[in-house]
């Protein structure tokens with residue numbers, strides 16, 4: 001624990017072979033941003049990248065805190081939503097930064113959800129061949145997932161996240177107060193990634209989630225902390241996604257991505273599609289990894305507790321999910337690399353899953 005202006009904050013030190021940074025989890029952290037950044041970064045000028053929903057809510061406070069600590073921030077606001085995660089938008093941001101006189105001594109702050117995490121990180125990775133990146137995630141999903149791990153990027157016409165770079169942040173500020181304005185559906189979708197973390201790595205958290213209440217703010221801080229720890233531990237083992245350790249974080253995502261794509265990225269939010277993908281991955285795990293069926297039922301019950309979908313609507317174009325899976329090109333001889341869970345709290349990558357197993361699981365959804 002560390003405290004500045006008497007607010008208690010948990011500091012997580014994230015270490016790996018080529019990365020070292022802190023994630024601070026607490027409340028009232030935005031007001032302390034300037035002081036906290038000054039302790040870590042020598043630059044004076046910075047770009048704050050935000051979106052049209054988040055900027056009006058928090059950018060004023062972020063700017064004030066930075067200015068009173070002696071920084072010169074330039075706010076760049078882009079339209080909210082996935083459509084902004086493009087190379088064109090990244091290029092427009094870079095041009096605004098050049099016009100504002102930002103250089104290799106400057107740094108970038110990403111203030112927003114996962115879209116902003118990804119595009120601001122990408123801009124930080126390419127601007128003057130790489131400048132420091134500070135993440136201020138404002139969705140639960142961004143706090144527990146996209147702000148940790150250094151994967152940055154943008155979409156192309158043909159698919160999501162096809163262009164990008166691995167660029168680790170210098171500092172992550174998780175101020176749970178910002179979640180108060182997050183719409184309920186957006187808040188809940190973050191729990192799909194939280195429940196995924198519980199299934200692959202933390203049986204105790206799974207149990208605690210079964211009686212978790214959003215009304216307890218400390219509960220939320222602890223939850224974010226626990227999830228940042230889980231994700232950063234997995235990432236530290238496999239920073240560049242080469243050894244297969246990081247693949248465990250894809251639990252529920254093979255079918256989840258297929259569902260997102262089949263729904264034209266309109267029907268389901270990412271976390272909702274992942275929720276359905278988790279249910280499918282549990283069905284496959286019963287068949288291929290010996291997951292006890294009652295544990296699948298417990299997973300479904302927990303997802304539903306956070307208003308996440310466990311069944312596809314009857315008229316959903318299921319065939320399209322297969323087309324999307326094939327687009328992923330991960331099949332070799334009718335088999336696919338797939339993450340399964342033998343029991344809640346553990347997961348492994350296997351090559352034993354057949355295309356037909358996935359077909360059956362989707363039919364049952």
Ligand SMILES: NC(=O)c1ccc[n+]([C@@H]2O[C@H](COP(=O)([O-])OP(=O)(O)OC[C@H]3O[C@@H](n4cnc5c(N)ncnc54)[C@H](O)[C@@H]3O)[C@@H](O)[C@H]2O)c1
Nearest residue numbers: 053080081113114115116138139141145146151178181182
């Ligand atoms: N890099 C990674 O490792 C990684 C991991 C998971 C997801 N992602 C990416 O994250 C993105 C999805 O993230 P997301 O769901 O956070 O999307 P998002 O950034 O679009 O945020 C969701 C919506 O909530 C609004 N919003 C954000 N914070 C708010 C707040 N505090 N109050 C009110 N409104 C707020 C946003 O303006 C947006 O409309 C996808 O692009 C996905 O590819 C990346």
Ligand SMILES: [Zn+2]
Nearest residue numbers: 193253270274
């Ligand atoms: Zn995800």
